[in-house]
Amino acid sequence: MSDISFVRKDMLPPKEPPASEVGVLGWLKVNLFSTWLNSLLSVVALAFVSMVIYKLLSWALVPTWHAKSLSECREIFAALGKDGHNSAACWGVIRDRWPQLLFGFYPNGAEEGVSDQRWRPVLDLLLLGVAMAPVLFSEKVPRKLIYFTYVYPFIMPWLLWGGPIWTPICIAAGFVIAYVVYRVLGNIFGSLVGLVAAVATALVWWLFLSGPIASGLASILPIGLEPVASRQFGGMMLSITIGVVAIACSLPLGILLALGRQSDLLIVKSLCVGFIEFIRGVPLITLLFVASTLLNIFMPPGTNFDIIMRVIIMATLFASAYMAEVIRGGLAALPKGQYEGADSLGLDYWQAQRLIIMPQALKISIPGIVSTFIGLFKDTTLVSVIGLLDPLGLTNAIRADAAWNGVVWELYGFIAFMFFVCCFSMSRYSMYLERKLQTGHR
Amino acid sequence: MNKSVFFGALTVAGLAAGASAAGTLDDVKARDKLNCGVTTGLVGFAAPNANGEWEGFDVAVCRAVAAAVLGDSTKIEFVPTTGKTRFTALASGEIDLLARNTTWTFSRDVDLKFTFVGVNYYDGQGFIVPKELGVSSAKELDGATVCIQTGTTTELNLADFFRTNNISYEPVPIETNAEGQQQFLAGACDTYTTDASGLAATRATFDDPSAYVILPEIISKEPLGPLVRHGDDEWGDVVRWTLNALIAAEELGVTSANLAEMASGTNNPEINRLLGTEGNLGEMLGLDADWAAKALAVGGNYGEVFAKNIGENTPIGLARGLNAQWTDGGLMYAPPFR
Numbered sequence: 198m199s200d201i202s203f204v205r206k207d208m209l210p211p212k213e214p215p216a217s218e219v220g221v222l223g224w225l226k227v228n229l230f231s232t233w234l235n236s237l238l239s240v241v242a243l244a245f246v247s248m249v250i251y252k253l254l255s256w257a258l259v260p261t262w263h264a265k266s267l268s269e270c271r272e273i274f275a276a277l278g279k280d281g282h283n284s285a286a287c288w289g290v291i292r293d294r295w296p297q298l299l300f301g302f303y304p305n306g307a308e309e310g311v312s313d314q315r316w317r318p319v320l321d322l323l324l325l326g327v328a329m330a331p332v333l334f335s336e337k338v339p340r341k342l343i344y345f346t347y348v349y350p351f352i353m354p355w356l357l358w359g360g361p362i363w364t365p366i367c368i369a370a371g372f373v374i375a376y377v378v379y380r381v382l383g384n385i386f387g388s389l390v391g392l393v394a395a396v397a398t399a400l401v402w403w404l405f406l407s408g409p410i411a412s413g414l415a416s417i418l419p420i421g422l423e424p425v426a427s428r429q430f431g432g433m434m435l436s437i438t439i440g441v442v443a444i445a446c447s448l449p450l451g452i453l454l455a456l457g458r459q460s461d462l463l464i465v466k467s468l469c470v471g472f473i474e475f476i477r478g479v480p481l482i483t484l485l486f487v488a489s490t491l492l493n494i495f496m497p498p499g500t501n502f503d504i505i506m507r508v509i510i511m512a513t514l515f516a517s518a519y520m521a522e523v524i525r526g527g528l529a530a531l532p533k534g535q536y537e538g539a540d541s542l543g544l545d546y547w548q549a550q551r552l553i554i555m556p557q558a559l560k561i562s563i564p565g566i567v568s569t570f571i572g573l574f575k576d577t578t579l580v581s582v583i584g585l586l587d588p589l590g591l592t593n594a595i596r597a598d599a600a601w602n603g604v605v606w607e608l609y610g611f612i613a614f615m616f617f618v619c620c621f622s623m624s625r626y627s628m629y630l631e632r633k634l635q636t637g638h639r
Numbered sequence: 640m641n642k643s644v645f646f647g648a649l650t651v652a653g654l655a656a657g658a659s660a661a662g663t664l665d666d667v668k669a670r671d672k673l674n675c676g677v678t679t680g681l682v683g684f685a686a687p688n689a690n691g692e693w694e695g696f697d698v699a700v701c702r703a704v705a706a707a708v709l710g711d712s713t714k715i716e717f718v719p720t721t722g723k724t725r726f727t728a729l730a731s732g733e734i735d736l737l738a739r740n741t742t743w744t745f746s747r748d749v750d751l752k753f754t755f756v757g758v759n760y761y762d763g764q765g766f767i768v769p770k771e772l773g774v775s776s777a778k779e780l781d782g783a784t785v786c787i788q789t790g791t792t793t794e795l796n797l798a799d800f801f802r803t804n805n806i807s808y809e810p811v812p813i814e815t816n817a818e819g820q821q822q823f824l825a826g827a828c829d830t831y832t833t834d835a836s837g838l839a840a841t842r843a844t845f846d847d848p849s850a851y852v853i854l855p856e857i858i859s860k861e862p863l864g865p866l867v868r869h870g871d872d873e874w875g876d877v878v879r880w881t882l883n884a885l886i887a888a889e890e891l892g893v894t895s896a897n898l899a900e901m902a903s904g905t906n907n908p909e910i911n912r913l914l915g916t917e918g919n920l921g922e923m924l925g926l927d928a929d930w931a932a933k934a935l936a937v938g939g940n941y942g943e944v945f946a947k948n949i950g951e952n953t954p955i956g957l958a959r960g961l962n963a964q965w966t967d968g969g970l971m972y973a974p975p976f977r
Contacts, residue, residue: 267844268954271846280845280846282824282845282846293689294689296689297689297691301690301691302687305690305691307690307691307692308690308692308713333956407723428715428716428717428718429691457934481760484723489724489727490724490727490728490731493728493731493732493733494727494730494731581679581726582721582723583721583723584679584718584719584720584721584724584728585719586679586719589680590719593679593680593815593817594678594680594686594687594719595686596678596680596682596688596817597678597680597681597682597684597685597686597695598682598686598688599682599683599840599843599953599954599955600954602682602840602841602843602844602954603820603844603845605817605821
């Protein structure tokens with residue numbers, strides 16, 4: 198055997214791919230310049246994008262943060278060689294008014310005799326994060342934290358509206374009393390009697406007893422916060438208050454309505470269908486007008502039914518009708534076998550819903566539910582048409598200051614940014630939740 | 640915490656006893672707070688400053704009334720109202736007084752059952768055009784595009800004006816004043832029309848105000864004034880005469896600078912009656928004798944309030960015009976304090 202061979206005996210080592218096929222260059226070639234048409238479009242798009250960015254930056258990057266008025270901004274523009282009505286941004290308005298855009302008319306220490314109370318909404322928001330953690334990130338926080346979540350609904354309004362601490366304690370006591378009555382009477386007479394009696398006692402307590410007891414306690418031990426009227430709420434804080442309360446209340450209400458709509462009980466079913474179809478058939482703005490003007494006329498003169506409370510109720514009802522339909526979609530997507538499986542295990546209706554149906558139906562509906570939340574949060578800006586000064590309503594009020602009349606884009610940009618932060622984080626959370634609950638059914 | 644927040648929902652059915660039919664004046668005194676309806680923001684007339692305190696020409700009326708009735712111009716709850724909610728807010732008793740540059744018209748007075756207690760600003764609808772358009776009279780606007788706020792009386796006035804002059808126009812509907820400014824600046828319309836005070840305020844915001852002119856024609860009458868509910872004449876009198884006190888004080892030369900001096904007594908019996916050192920006018924109204932002095936102490940007389948909020952030295956720069964005292968050829972004429 199000679200050493201001569203007619204074919205190669207050993208493999209050549211693999212070569213580096215050509216520089217034009219990998220890395221940045223390769224990516225560019227494949228994605229942007231694959232054909233002459235694509236190349237042309239890429240160049241045009243690049244030119245357009247850089248032009249927009251250049252214009253935007255030259256508009257936004259101006260040293261106007263300390264300007265006291267629009268005319269002062271204009272002087273700065275003129276010194277920079279820019280002229281025209283919107284040649285550059287006048288950020289002084291944001292420096293001057295950002296506390297107002299965030300807190301509205303919440304006491305800021307400017308009024309005599311009332312100290313700066315703005316730590317309360319801030320603390321409230323931080324506590325909201327703590328209270329939501331056990332619900333949103335259940336596997337990452339201690340389980341005991343859920344008790345704080347139960348207490349939070351009583352702390353939140355107390356921090357925002359102030360007043361003696363006894364009022365929320367007495368309200369909470371109503372729930373404790375109802376629970377005790379339910380356990381005691383329920384064990385003796387059965388759960389239905391227990392339930393009815395519990396609700397009745399709680400109502401009697403709230404309507405007739407808790408008020409006098411709370412004021413009695415307040416006169417003995419006056420512990421409390423400076424009361425803040427609803428009219429002083431405004432800005433982002435108002436939007437978040439309405440949004441959070443309405444979101445938190447609309448999910449359980451929506452679940453109940455969705456179940457009611459699927460129920461075999463005729464009265465329950467027709468009530469739920471009627472409610473959902475009525476609410477969905479009416480624009481939110483109509484409901485807000487009802488809340489702000491019609492209710493005033495129907496109620497006896499002198500009744501003080503808080504305007505923010507009215508708006509929150511209307512927003513909750515509105516969102517819950519949409520929520521019900523989103524969840525019904527989730528229920529409809531479940532295979533019938535799941536219901537039959539639950540029955541075959543001998544679970545009763547509520548057990549089956551809690552353990553089998555709802556976990557799956559809600560998981561399916563997550564994108565729809567979060568969309569409804571985001572929509573509801575953005576809808577809170579509609580309250581400006583009934584004279585509540587949410588961020589959008591405040592832009593008008595701020596422009597009515599002679600110093601800032603004519604400022605438009607800066608204010609709207611700032612508000613858009615705040616809303617984007619809130620809505621984008623909700624959206625990212627929903628994607629996280631979907632990944633976490635992914636159990637491989639697709 | 641505010642109990643109404645919690646119990647409000649439970650008491651919808653009216654479990655709370657309705658207030659007895661006491662007069663508004665007694666209600667305000669009992670509440671120790673005046674609920675005053677203002678706009679959600681209009682340059683010079685009502686706007687919150689950076690600290691959240693309301694300021695402006697209409698706000699000054701609210702403050703004067705609060706000072707006259709309660710002795711303290713800060714005992715007010717300002718209720719921002721929109722064009723859509725203002726009348727129900729007043730009719731339902733949510734506010735005691737509406738000072739929201741509202742035009743006094745027949746149907747609002749008679750049909751909506753309100754009482755206009757006077758006029759604090761005589762306004763009228765005008766036009767603003769760029770100077771380069773070369774128009775010197777509104778009658779030359781044939782075929783022009785006009786930016787106009789929809790759903791307001793200005794829209795109807797505009798149609799009337801063009802019809803009576805037999806010329807045509809093309810409306811560009813807008814929703815708010817801010818939108819109007821932007822559209823007009825962007826050249827979406829040849830002219831922008833709204834109340835003349837609003838036009839002056841708008842023009843003041845422009846980069847180069849001298850490039851725009853406000854045409855001389857005023858095509859409508861817009862007497863703006865505070866109003867109260869029909870049928871409570873005692874309260875109506877309080878607001879009416881507080882406004883009259885501001886106007887009369889200017890005529891009589893009572894200013895915030897010389898108020899203290901004049902309140903100790905002068906040779907002019909009318910000033911003495913106004914400031915309560917003579918006669919019992921305050922008692923007739925159900926107020927303290929020095930009610931007018933307290934109202935004047937807030938921001939001075941009508942002329943001072945005008946000068947401070949919308950006068951020629953402010954960015955808005957409105958001349959007194961029709962709003963001068965009758966002695967100076969204007970329409971401001973307070974009935975005698977006797």
